[in-house]
Amino acid sequence: MSGSLAGRRVMVPETRELEVLARMLERHGAEALRCPLVAIIDLPDPAPAEAWLRRFIAAPPDDLILLTGEGLSRLLGVAQRAGIEPDFLAALRGTRRIVRGPKPQARLRTVGLSADLSAAEPTTAGVIATLSTQDLRGRRVGVQLYPDNPNHALLDFLRGAGAEPDPVLPYAYATKEDDARVLAMLEEMAAGRVDLAIFTATPQVRRLSALAAPERLRQALGRTRIAAVGPVVGQALEATGARVAVMPEESFHMKPMVNAILAAMGAPGAENHA
Structure with a gap:
């Protein structure tokens, strides 16, 4: 060719x-x-992610930070298999949705939602810079993590700003x-x-x-x-x-x-x- x-x-x-x-x-x-x-796979043990989803539904946080589109897809998959996807989506509609970049934004659109805040730069530093302009005191914040990155910088920032982060890891990597x-x-x-x-x-x-x-x-x-x-x-x-x-x-x-x-x-x- x-x-x-x-x-x-x-x-x-x-x-x-x-x-x-x-x-x-x-x-x-x-x-x-x-x-x-690298392949992305479902969690070998979905129990922690399912427990996080049930907390989210029972008492929706003020904010949810989505770092990857895959993260939201996998959370929806866990919710579907647990029979709680409609409840999760209902809770998600009432939560301020914060995205790191275009992929989580695009995934939100597939379920009829959009981001309320988007990082100016699609990095953890960009998320932190965007949230630095917000008053986070007393806010409960769900944080979708991804494998091999506990993202201490973001979690420590949230705690330092007076927020209460609740992280979840919804998928794993396999070679x-x-x-x-x-x-x-x-x-x-x-x-x-x-x-x-x-x-x-x-x-x-x-x-x-x-x-x-x-x-x-x-x-x-x-x-x-x-x-x-x-x-x-x-x-x-x-x-x-x-x-x-x-x-x-x-x-x-x-x-x-x-x-x-x-x-x-x-x-x-x-x-x-x-």
Whole structure:
């Protein structure tokens, strides 16, 4: 296939929307090297999340902070399986809804709701900055967390502001590809045989960091052009010593990221392509 990415080999570690992203790249001629690093799974033990939902229903908090769209989806799944989804949605309608970025906002729209507050920047720091303008004294705040990140910074901020946070973790991560395949992909990158690696979530970076020797990881990332979906992922990559070459300036999700890749690689009119 001809296109602006013709002949480019692109490593794609995405899991949930792997085929969506791979097809976007392949439409422009790239060879997408599928290497999903992290899978999202239901909690092995849903009891704590169900107990949180029942607290939410019995005494709805003043605020709910949604950090990920997946978090709301999984909470709805737990509620559905427990037979309490209508009650959870009723309670959610009366709660001030605060989102970190576009994905939880989009997920709210699927149940007929919207965000009351949205962080100016889709990071924990952005949430804290937005909430710093609010009087939180005495407010009860539900906080949807995600795996591998207890988010002490956000919880400590809420307590310091006089709020009472009630966190919930509604899903878990599981590794997707076997270690040998991931290490083989890193060898391809270290040998300079991969033109671009696209990272869409910090757990992908953590998996590589846990699996590969630090020097070998630096070599692999150093010989490969790196794209990040947004600043949180970019910061995680930079912490490994990588240099992020491509990142959308705003709207940190897949289509803007592909547009940024096309623009960086010299595709004219990239905004119309993805």
